Amino acid sequence: MNEDDIVPLLDGVRRLVNEKLIPAEARIDREHRIPDDLLGLMREMGLFAYAIPAEHGGLGLSKWAEVRLIFEFCRAAPAYRSYVGTTNGVGGKSIVLDGTDAQKRRYLPSIAAGDLIVSFCLTEPGSGSDAKSLSTTARRDGAGYVLNGSKRFISNAPIAGLFTVMARTNPEDKSAAGVSAFLVEAGTPGLRVDPPLEKMGQLGAPTADVTFDDCRVPGEALLGGTEGLGFITAMKVLDDARIHMGAVCVGLSSRLLEEMTAHAMERRQFGKPIAEFQLIQGMIADSEAEYLAARAMVEQTARQMDAGENVTKAAAACKYFASETVWRIADRAVQVHGGYGYMRETAVERLFRDARLLRIFEGTSQIMQLVIAREAMKEYKATR
Amino acid sequence: MKVLVAVKRVVDYNVKIRVKADQTGVDLSNVKMSMNPFDEIAVEEALRMKEAGTADEVIAVSIGVQQCQETIRTALAMGADRGILVKTDAVLEPLHVAKILKAVVDEEQPGLVILGKQAIDDDCNQTGQMLAALLGWPQGTFASEIEFADGKANVTREVDGGLQTLKLNLPMIVTTDLRLNEPRYASLPNIMKAKKKPIDEKTPEALGVDMAPHLTTLNVAEPPKRQAGVIVENVAELVHKLRNEAGVI
Ligand SMILES: Cc1cc2nc3c(=O)[nH]c(=O)nc-3n(C[C@H](O)[C@H](O)[C@H](O)COP(=O)(O)OP(=O)(O)OC[C@H]3O[C@@H](n4cnc5c(N)ncnc54)[C@H](O)[C@@H]3O)c2cc1C
Numbered sequence: 001m002n003e004d005d006i007v008p009l010l011d012g013v014r015r016l017v018n019e020k021l022i023p024a025e026a027r028i029d030r031e032h033r034i035p036d037d038l039l040g041l042m043r044e045m046g047l048f049a050y051a052i053p054a055e056h057g058g059l060g061l062s063k064w065a066e067v068r069l070i071f072e073f074c075r076a077a078p079a080y081r082s083y084v085g086t087t088n089g090v091g092g093k094s095i096v097l098d099g100t101d102a103q104k105r106r107y108l109p110s111i112a113a114g115d116l117i118v119s120f121c122l123t124e125p126g127s128g129s130d131a132k133s134l135s136t137t138a139r140r141d142g143a144g145y146v147l148n149g150s151k152r153f154i155s156n157a158p159i160a161g162l163f164t165v166m167a168r169t170n171p172e173d174k175s176a177a178g179v180s181a182f183l184v185e186a187g188t189p190g191l192r193v194d195p196p197l198e199k200m201g202q203l204g205a206p207t208a209d210v211t212f213d214d215c216r217v218p219g220e221a222l223l224g225g226t227e228g229l230g231f232i233t234a235m236k237v238l239d240d241a242r243i244h245m246g247a248v249c250v251g252l253s254s255r256l257l258e259e260m261t262a263h264a265m266e267r268r269q270f271g272k273p274i275a276e277f278q279l280i281q282g283m284i285a286d287s288e289a290e291y292l293a294a295r296a297m298v299e300q301t302a303r304q305m306d307a308g309e310n311v312t313k314a315a316a317a318c319k320y321f322a323s324e325t326v327w328r329i330a331d332r333a334v335q336v337h338g339g340y341g342y343m344r345e346t347a348v349e350r351l352f353r354d355a356r357l358l359r360i361f362e363g364t365s366q367i368m369q370l371v372i373a374r375e376a377m378k379e380y381k382a383t384r
Numbered sequence: 385m386k387v388l389v390a391v392k393r394v395v396d397y398n399v400k401i402r403v404k405a406d407q408t409g410v411d412l413s414n415v416k417m418s419m420n421p422f423d424e425i426a427v428e429e430a431l432r433m434k435e436a437g438t439a440d441e442v443i444a445v446s447i448g449v450q451q452c453q454e455t456i457r458t459a460l461a462m463g464a465d466r467g468i469l470v471k472t473d474a475v476l477e478p479l480h481v482a483k484i485l486k487a488v489v490d491e492e493q494p495g496l497v498i499l500g501k502q503a504i505d506d507d508c509n510q511t512g513q514m515l516a517a518l519l520g521w522p523q524g525t526f527a528s529e530i531e532f533a534d535g536k537a538n539v540t541r542e543v544d545g546g547l548q549t550l551k552l553n554l555p556m557i558v559t560t561d562l563r564l565n566e567p568r569y570a571s572l573p574n575i576m577k578a579k580k581k582p583i584d585e586k587t588p589e590a591l592g593v594d595m596a597p598h599l600t601t602l603n604v605a606e607p608p609k610r611q612a613g614v615i616v617e618n619v620a621e622l623v624h625k626l627r628n629e630a631g632v633i
Contacts, residue, residue, distance in 0.1 A: 005579070008454070008457060008458070008461065008575050008578075009572055009575050009576070012461070012569065012570050012571075012572060012575050013572070015569065016569050018398075041569065043570050044569070045569055045572055046571050046572035046573050047572070050572070059572055059576070069572075140447055261555065336626075
């Protein structure tokens with residue numbers, strides 16, 4: 001897919017975003033849910049399966065095409081993206097990548113149609129950044145397994161039909177190889193989803209804790225039919241997910257820039273639009289320059305991934321730089337709005353709260369720094 | 385029944401247009417172009433007919449420069465079956481377009497042609513009517529509802545006094561008003577599939593249409609800038625200003 005091919009897709013998404021998604025943002029922030037008719041439009045447009053390969057009914061986009069699409073889609077509040085994010089991200093892709101044929105046949109068609117939402121359950125009360133230390137267990141019992149433990153801050157858990165759960169199958173093995181992934185269907189006895197948590201932002205996308213209390217699953221629920229595959233699968237999709245998150249931040253940055261610039265040109269003080277003051281121009285210029293840098297980094301890394309290159313360092317840099325960038329831009333956007341930027345009625349107040357999460361989940365900025373430095377040192381060693 | 389839908393490439397409705405410095409027309413360089421919104425309604429209506437089983441093929445035709453192909457692709461992405469591009473760089477007047485459409489109708493023999501009631505660039509509101517006259521077909525213009533029964537169509541029209549319903553024989557011409565339907569968003573998979581649908585290319589010459597101009601544009605100017613308003617103290621002052629300054633009473 002080249003520039004000419006992608007433009008009509010971007011036009012289609014931009015139109016939905018401008019005409020339907022952006023106008024409903026304030027209401028979603030107030031009501032903490034995305035109205036069904038909008039979810040229907042997103043589903044019909046194909047946004048529930050943008051990252052699922054074509055042979056499984058998805059769009060089958062290259063990584064480059066995906067990030068271009070996300071730049072457009074994420075001009076709308078990130079809650080919309082979050083709604084389809086786990087399905088297109090680790091949750092859904094781990095089935096695509098390492099699922100058995102039976103697992104693919106059972107789940108992928110309804111995932112691609114947008115009828116089945118997948119949640120990804122890794123984080124626990126005692127294990128966040130140090131994800132490998134997770135303590136949820138899966139004990140073999142006859143042909144099946146029994147799961148025990150709790151998962152924290154799980155995106156889309158209240159609406160998920162399927163949970164990809166990371167659990168330790170070998171309690172002796174404290175390394176990644178002791179962890180397996182299970183596909184647990186909603187409604188399985190022993191699986192409990194707590195009420196949605198009250199959050200700072202991204203209020204339209206529900207997050208909840210999930211508990212497994214002697215939750216019995218059949219042997220077919222083991223992802224890929226092999227024990228010890230869980231973490232390895234998750235790591236495989238991680239670079240992919242980090243580039244994706246970089247693109248989410250770029251999309252939101254461009255939106256914040258639009259809001260910031262529009263307000264600066266409209267608002268008059270001291271007899272002229274505040275955009276004519278150079279201190280305001282400085283904030284717009286810094287934001288534009290950093291946005292362009294993040295965008296270029298994400299596009300280039302996506303192209304490298306499509307070319308089959310190792311992008312672990314660059315992907316972590318995308319997530320790190322783009323999320324720190326969108327946060328700085330969100331802060332300046334509020335500053336340019338003055339008191340109005342602190343009021344619930346403005347988009348930037350909302351987007352500022354939404355943006356804060358991006359430096360935390362899917363690996364904090366500090367963890368990204370660790371990965372970048374580790375990879376850089378590895379490269380250095382290899383060339384000596 | 386075959387349904388022919390005419391789709392025009394116009395400046396996107398979100399764009400704030402500017403007049404060229406020499407006042408010969410609107411500046412189109414680097415301006416986003418899209419399908420005329422009334423034509424989207426026309427495509428949607430044809431697609432709904434196909435989904436209801438009244439139509440079996442929907443053909444989108446556009447007339448103009450090579451890039452009009454993008455407008456046809458938009459119709460194909462919405463669900464039209466194939467496209468026809470009548471390619472010309474000539475300045476297009478409603479009568480040229482109507483004559484070209486007549487030639488296409490003669491070749492394709494559709495049972496119905498749907499057009500927008502007007503295009504948002506020149507607001508002519510003439511092409512559908514001219515086409516009906518050239519073909520000698522009945523016309524239902526400004527349609528807000530179309531119903532098919534017993535080989536005829538009831539077309540409800542939005543007229544000044546309210547709604548008028550006409551019973552028309554097929555084949556016929558319909559032009560769409562805003563309230564006929566709400567056009568769908570083309571889905572991403574359908575946008576990708578649209579690339580593979582066929583678009584036939586023709587020229588006015590091959591269709592035997594003379595493109596000599598009948599109109600000359602003398603001057604294009606921006607509307608006058610709005611003057612700042614004033615707040616009056618009382619009715620007496622308002623009446624005074626209306627009489628002596630505005631000169632309207
Ligand atoms: C809204 C939301 C949705 C989420 N959705 C999901 C989901 O769907 N599935 C899922 O599994 N998880 C999800 N998470 C969890 C998320 O991924 C974790 O919150 C995140 O990885 C951080 O873990 P933690 O909260 O335990 O923080 P901690 O790991 O306790 O970190 C606290 C602080 O210490 C820093 N820190 C930790 N270790 C180091 C180190 N070695 N060096 C330097 N600094 C360090 C961190 O950067 C951070 O600043 C979600 C979280 C939120 C808030």
